[in-house]
Amino acid sequence: MLGRRERRQRAENALARLRSVLGLALGAAVGGHEQALLHKRQLEFERAVQRIGLAKATRDREIAEQLTDPALAPVWERITRERDDSYAEWRRDGLGAVRELVAAHTPGPAGQPWQEWLGTLGTDPGVRSPRLWRIGTAHVEHESPEHGFPLAVPLLEHAHLRLNSARGNRTAVDSIVETLLLRLLSTFTPGLVRLHLWDIGHLTGPLPNLHPLTAAGLLVVHDPTRLDDLLALLAGHIRKVHANALRAGRTTLKDACAAAGRRVEPWRVAVLFGNGERLDEEQYRELNRIARTGPDAGVHLVLVDMPVSASSPLETVTFTDAEQASSSITGPGVVVRADPPVSASVASRAAAAIRDDMVVRRGRPRSFIDLLPRVLGQESSREELRTVIGFDEGDPIELVLGDATPHALVAGPSGSGKTNLLYAMLGGLAARYSPRELELYLLDFKEGVSFAGLTPGTKDPSWLPQARLVGVNVNTDREFGLALLRYLSQELARRAEAAKRQEVTKLAELRDAEPEVSWPRVVAVIDEFQALFSGRDQITQQAAALLEDVARRGRSQGIHLVLASQDIAGIEAFWGKPAVYDQCTLRIAMPKAKRVLAQDNLAANTLPRWHVVVNHDSGISHGNEVAHVPDASSRGTFDELQRRLWREVESSAPRLFDGAHQPSLLTTAEFATPRGPVLGQIIDVADRAAVLRLEAAPGRNLAVLGTATEDALAVLASSALSLGRAYAPGECEFEFWCHVESLRDNVLAVADALHRRGHTVRTRFDASIADMAEETCPGKRFVFFYAVDGATQLLERKEVGAVQSGLDKFRSLLKHGPAGNVHTFGWWRGVARLKDTLGFGGNDDVGAWVALDVQGSELNQLAAGQLVDWSPRPHRAVFFDRTTHSRPDVLIPFDPTSALEER
Template sequence: MLGKGERRQRALDALDELRKALRLALGAAAARRQNAQTTKDQLEFEQSVMQLGLSRARLDPHITELRGRPALARTWDKVIAERDELYRGWHPEGPGKLRALVAQAADGAAGLPWPDWLGKVGTDAGGTAPELWRVGTAVVEEAPVHDEFPVAVPLLDRAHLRVNSAQDGRSVVDSLVESLLLRVMSYFRPGLVKVHLWDIGHLTGSLPNLQPLTAGGLLTIHDPTRLDDLLADMAGHIRRVHAKAMREGETSLRSVCVAKGERVEPWRIVVLFGNGERLPDEQQRELQRVARTGIDAGVSLICVDVPLSANSPLETIVFTDPQNATTSMTGPGVRFRPDDAPDGSLASRAAATIAQDLIARRGKPRTFDDLLPPRLGTHSSRDELRAPVGFAEGVPVEVVLGDATPHALIAGPSGSGKTNFLYAMLGGLAARYAPSELELYLLDFKEGVSFAGLAPGRKDPSWLPQARLVGVNVNTDREFGLALLRFLTEELARRADAAKRQEVTKLAELREADPEGHWPRIVAVIDEFQALFGGRDRITQQATVLLEDVARRGRSQGIHLVLASQDIAGIEAFWGKPAVFEQCTLRIAMPKARRVLTETNNAAFSLPRWHAVINHDSGVHHGNQVAHIPDASAKGTFDRLQTRLWETWQSAAPKLFDGAHQPLLADASDFDEPTGPLLGQVIDVGCRAAVMDIDAVPGRNLAVIGTATADALAIMESITFSLARRHPAGSVDFSIWCAVPALRERVTRLAKILTAIGHSVDHRTDEEIADLVPASGERPRYILFFAVDSAHQWLERKQPPAMRSKLDDLRALLKNGPANHVHTFGWWRGVGRMKETLGFGGVDDIGAWVALDVQGAELNAIAAGQIIDWSPRPKRAIFFDKSIHSSPDVIIPFDTVGTE
C-alpha cells in the first residue's frame, strides 16, 4: 500500500498534468481565435477595398490606417497582385471588345458621336429599338493604361434608368439626359417617341434645348403639382396598350410591333426630376406600378434624383462628384464620364428640325383616301375586323371588331358627325375585306337616306359589294328592325349548328375546320337603334330579347352589332338590362355625346368638330383615343371608293328597303312567276312579297278591309295582275264587280287590261251585280269584288218566287266556290260591314284578310283567336292567313303604275 505522502504526491502530479493540458488547450484556442479574427479582418478589409475601388481606397484615411497592420498589408498586396493579373488580361482585349459590343448593339444615332447624327431626321420605322444607347465613356481606374471604352445603357422596351446627381452636379445630369433623349429622337422617324417631362422644382426651364419638340407634341411638360395626373395617364395608357396587345394575341407591345414590322404605338419616355427625397406614399406606389408594367407597354422611365426600385430591369448612374460616376452596367471599379453634350444652340436646332419634320408630314391634309390600303380586299376576317377611321397626330386610329370587342356603341347629337364616322368606318372595312370576308346589313331609323347610296340608284348604278341589305327611312317601320334581328338570330343558330358539327366553338375555328364553307363576318349597323324600343308593345319586347341574344352570342360566331344613336340616355327598354351595353366594349363618342362613355369620362364634351373618342375598353377613361375623322361623305370620297369596289367585285346587289317609297309590283321577286296572288311587300330582311295560297279547299277567299281607297285599290290590282300573270292567256276567267261610280273608271281600265292580255273578263257595275253567281267548273275563276258593302242595296233584294237574295248567293259562293276553283277577293270598308255581308258563321269562309286603316281591336274577332296589336299607318297594312300565320305580317301595298 502506498503511503499517505505518496498518494498526495501522485495527486499533485496529476493536477500539474491537467494544468499543463489546460494551458495548451487555451493557448491553441486563443491562437485559432486570433487566426479567425485575422482572416475576418482581412476579408472585411478586402471587401471594403473592392467596394471603394483601389483608387479611392488609396486615398481613404481609414484604409491607409488599416494598411499599417501587417496582416492587412499582406491582403492589400494580394489585391494589388490580383488586380495586376486581371488588368494584364483586360488591357489588350477588353476595351476593344466593349467598343465592338456597343457598336453592334447601338447602331446609328444610338451609338455614334453626336456630330454624326445631330440635326438629321431619323428614318427608322420602329419595328424594334436598339439594344443599347450610348451615354458616355469609362476607364478602369486601376488599369495600367487608361484606355477609354464606350458605356451604353438599355432603355426602350428593355429597362428604366435612374440617375443620382452629386451636389452642384445637376447641370451635368441635365446634359446627359438631354443628349440621351436627342439620340433616341434622332434615331426614329419623328412621332414614334414621345417624351413627358416633370420637374418637382420647375414649371418651365428643364431641358430647355428640347423645348422646340413641344411644337410637334413630341414633348409634354407637366405641372410639378400634378404628378398624380401624369402617373394616372401613364397607367391608363399601359392598360389600353396591354389590352390592344392581348387582342393581337401577344403579351407585349414590342412583340406586336415585331410581328408587324413597324411601330404601331409610339414609345413613351417619362423623365422625372426629383430632389432626392421619396415621393409621397400613393405617388410612390403608382410610380412603382408604372415601372413594373410600363416596359411591356412601351413606357420607359428616366428618374433623376427620384428613389425607385422596381421588379423590372433598372439601370443606375450614380455621380460621385459633378463629373464622375459609377454605373450598374460597369460596376464600382470603373469611372464613368458622360459624353460631352452638343452646344445648346445646336441641340435646340436639332430638336426644332425633328418637330418641323413631323409638323410638315402632319400638315398634309389627312383625307378619306389616307384611310384606304394600297390594295383592296387583301385582309382576312378569320380572327377579327380591323380598319382605321381617323388620325391622332398623323397616326391612324383603328376600330377593331372581334372576340375582345364584339360590338360597338356610337353616340353623338345631330350634326356631330356620326353619319360621317359611319361612312369612314364602312369605307375602311370595305376596302380591306372582300365580300367573301365581310357582309354588311345597314339600317337607318331616322328620316333620311344615309345608306341609300350604298344600293344601286337611278343616278349611280353602283353599290357597295359587301352590303347585303340596306334599309332607309325606317322610322315608322320598327318591324323591319325586328326582322333584321330575327335574321341575325337565325344566322347565329345556323353557324352554331355548323360549329357543333365540326366540334368547334368560334368562327375562326369553324373557318379552319370548314374551309369550303361561306363564313364571312357579319356587321349589322343600326342607326338610331333606340327607335326599336320606342313603344311599350310587342315589338319592343321581342326586339329587346333578340338584341340581347345577338349581343351575347354574336361574338363567338362572327356577328357584330354597331348601334348608333343621338342620345342613348332615354332607352327605357334597357333599364336594368345591361347585357347589350356590357357587350358593346367598343365605344365611340362624337362631340358633346352623352352616356356612351362611363359617367366619369367627359372626354367627348370638349371635342372639336370632325373628331371622335375611340374607346375599346367599355368607355373607361384610360381607353380614350381622340381621332380626327376625315370627310368621308363628300363627293369624290366614299362614292369613288364604292365605284372601285363595285368594279372589282361583281357581287349581287343588296336588297333595298326604303320606307318612304312603295315598291313596284313589277320589281317584286315573285311577279314573273307568281305562285299565288301577290298582296304587297312583307317588311322583312328578304323584302319578299306576301303571297296567298289559293288551293281548291274551303275558305280560300280573301278580304281587304279599310277605307284607305288608294291602298285598297293597289292591293286589289296587285292581286289581279299577279293572277293574270300566273295563268296563260285565255286559261282563266275573271269577274270584276264594282258598284261605286267614283271607282268605275279605274276598275274599267283594269278589266280592259285583262281583256287585252287575252283573259276572259266578266265586268259588272251597279245593279248588274245582282246576277253575280257565275257558273262554276274546272276552269279557274277569280272574282274581284270592289267595295262589296256599297252593293248591299242590290244584294239584299229578294227575288220571287223563292224569295232568295243575291246576298245568299254571295255567301254560298264564298262557302262553296274555292273547292270548285272559284276564289273571291273582296274589299269591304269596315269589319262590321264585312260581318254584315257574311252573316252568322260566314267569317270562316274568309281564310285570309288584309287590314288597312283598321284598329287592331276591331280585327280580333276575325283573327282565329289571336290578339292583334296594330295601329294603322299610311301606306301600310297587315296580312293574316289563318292557315299559316300565328301573327300578321306587316306589308306595304305595291305601286301598280305601269304594270300590265
C-alpha cells in the first residue's frame, strides 16, 4: 500500500514539474512573440524613414503619430544620432572627395562657371570627351547649401539625360539644357558637336538664344509635326556610323576616333521637349532603339518630359517644384538645384561667335591641299585604304577601300566631274601611302590622256611613285583591259598561295606573317570600264569571268577595283554577273548618275555640279554622304603633289600604254638586246615585244598577211633591223626581194640601214626574183620577200626545158630552207594568196604569221585548230606561232623610222 502511494506521489510531482516547465516555455514564447512584433514594428518604422528620407520624415504626419509610441522613440533617436555622425563624417571627408571627383572629370567648360568660359571658342579636338558635365548643385536635405557639391552627369560617349519639369514650370529645365549645350559647344572645336532641337509645343523652336547656330548648320530645329523624320535621321546616322566603325575593325565610334587620333565623326545631340505624355507605339519603340544604340555611335539624347524605357544608359533629374529636384545619380535625400541661368545676351553672343568661326572655316574655299595629310606617306594600308575625297560644309568626307568595302563603282555623265573625282582620290591615296603600301594600275578607255600625266613626259619628267601601269586611249584595245584583269587574277593567285603557305586568310595577317615581303594593297582604276563589254565576243566573256573572280576574291588579298563609267545601266555582260555589282559596296554617284545607287535612292538627281554622293552601304539611302570635291586636276594641284612625291620618294617609272601612239622600235628593250626578229609591241601589262624564235627546224618562216601596207612594211622592217642587231657582221646575210616598184624606196632604206651596220645585203627588184637562193647557208641567211603575190606571174613562169618553176623553187625554199639556216619573211596580201603560194600540204612550212586587216574567220585554218576571235582595226595585228602559242597575241607594229636613221 505504501509503495503505491509513493509511486503516485512521484507521478504527481513529475506532472507538476512538467506543468511548470510548459508554463515557463509558454510565457517565454509569448514574450518572444511580443518582442518579435516590437522588433518588426521598429524595422518597418526605420525602413519607412529611410524610404522617404530623414528630412521628410520629420515633416511626415504618419511618422509623427508613430513617434508617440515609446517603443519607437529609441529607433528615432538612433537614426538621428547616426545621421548626425554620418553628416559629420560627410562634411569632414566625403564632401571634399565628391568635389574633387567632379572637378577631375569636368575640365574647362564642362565644369567651370559659365562666366569663366562662355564666349571663347573650344579647342578640344574631340578624340576624348570629359566624363562628366555639370548641370547644377546638390546638397543633403536639411543641410546648408554651403555644404553642397557640384552635380555632374555623364553624357557624351556614356549616357543620355532625362529631365522632368515641375508641372507648369519649365524654367529651371530650360536653363539646365541651354547651359549644358553651351558647355558642349564651347569645349570642342566648332563643328564637332551638332545639335537637333524638337519641341512638341513650339512652332518657332525652343532655346532661342542658341538659334544663331542654325546659320552654320550646327543646330537644326525640327518641325514639331515631323518627329518621325528626326527619329529616322538619327537611326540612319547610327547605322552609318556603326558600319563605318566595323569597316575600320572597331566596335564603337569612340574606338574608331581613338585609333585615328582625331574625331572622325561629330557628336549628334538631340534635345526633345515633350509634354509628359507617351509617344505613339512606333515612335516610342524607335526612340528606345536610338537610346540603346546611340552612345556607341556618338548620338545622345536630352529628353525633357519624354517618357522612355529605363533599359538604356540614362540619368534622370526630376523637379518637384520650380527650384528643387532629385536625381538618379545621387538618389533620395539629396536636393538638386539648377545653376543660375546664363545671361540671354551673353548666350546669344557666344552662339554667334561659334557660328562665325564655323562660317569662316567653311567660307574659305576648300582646295586640293585640304585633301592631303600634313605629313606625306606615313599611313599603313595593313587594314584598309582611307582618304578624304571632299567636304560637307567644311567637314571631311572619307572614302574607304578595305575588307568591308572592297571595290568601288563610280558613275556620272560626261561633264559631271568624274575625272576630277578620280584625281582627288588618287592624290589623297598617294599622299597617305608609300609605294610599299599602295600600287596603282590605271586604265582609261575613253579617248584622251587623263592619266598620261602620271608618267614621265617631255615637259614634265616626274611620275606618280605609286603608279605601276598607266593605260590611256585604250578605247579600241580591249585586250589591254583583259590583260590587266588577267594580271590581277594571277597576282590574286600568288597572294592566295602565300596566305595558304602561312595558314592565314587576310592580307593583314599575311603581312604580319611575312614582314620582310612587300605586300602592298593594289588598286586598279578602270575608267569607262563598260568598253570591256562592248562586243559579243571572247574578250567580253573572259573579261566578265575575270572581273567576277577578282571582285569576289580580291577582298581578302588587298586587291581593289574602282570601276568608273558614264552610265552602267546598259552593260549587259556586267549585269549578268551580280557578284561584281554586289561586291562593289562603295558607290560614288555624280550628278544625274543612274543605277549606281539603290533603286529608291534618288540623291544624285539633285546634286549640284562638283558634288558627289559617297555611299559605303551598297547605295542604300541611309549611307549617303554628300561631298563637294575640290579642283584636283588644274595646274598646281595634283601635278604639284606628284612632283613633290617624285622628288621625295624613290620609285621606278610606271609603264605607259598609249593606244593612240605607235611605239618606237628604237626604244623597246627587245630591240636593244635582240634575241631574234622583233615583230611588234604585245598589248599586255608587261612591257614586252613579240620576238619570233628562229632555229634550224622546219616551218621557221614568217608570213605577214593583209593589205595594210604601212603596217606590213613596219613589221618587215622591224624584223630585219632587229636581226641586224642580233648578229654581228659576217654572221648572217640579208636578201630583199621586191617586184612592186612603189615599195622600192622602203626596201632600199632597210637595206641601207643594214649595210651601214656592216652586213652583207643583196636586193632584187627584177625578174631575178624567180631565181631562188640556195636552201642552205653556212651562217644565217634571211630572205625578205615583199608582196609575194605581186610576183606570182614571175614565179609561175617556167623556162623552156626547165623542170621547176620559180614557184616550185620558192616552195622548196620554204620547206627546206629553215633546216639549212635560211629563213623567209614573206608578205602576202591575203590568206587565200598565201595558200595559193604554199600549195597543197604547204601550211606547215610557215609556222608563224602576223595578220593585219584580215578577219579572224579567215585565220582559223592557219591557227592549228585554235579559234581566232579577231576583228581588224588600224595599226593593230595579231601574231600566232604554232610552236609557242595557245592563243594569238595582239600586236602594235613598231614605228621603225628612228631605227632606220640610226648611225
